[in-house]
Amino acid sequence: IIDGRYHTECSHFIAMSTKFQDCLRPNCLFSVRHVHPTACRSQSCIRLMALPIKNPIRISPSECWRLYLKEKR
Numbered sequence: 001i002i003d004g005r006y007h008t009e010c011s012h013f014i015a016m017s018t019k020f021q022d023c024l025r026p027n028c029l030f031s032v033r034h035v036h037p038t039a040c041r042s043q044s045c046i047r048l049m050a051l052p053i054k055n056p057i058r059i060s061p062s063e064c065w066r067l068y069l070k071e072k073r
């Protein structure tokens with residue numbers, strides 16, 4: 001989960017902090033509940049992580065600083 005600022009004018013998301021959350025699935029290699037030993041070769045286990053969830057904790061009506069600097073040049 002990524003907390004950050006969302007700029008409505010340019011639709012950019014600037015990350016401010018991150019949190020890790022366990023999916024708690026027994027067939028996920030990244031979970032503490034994974035049922036197989038560390039050298040898991042099972043085809044039924046999840047080997048890829050999903051993209052992190054973006055959580056806008058601040059909403060800004062202006063452009064982000066990257067576009068502001070780009071236009072200034």
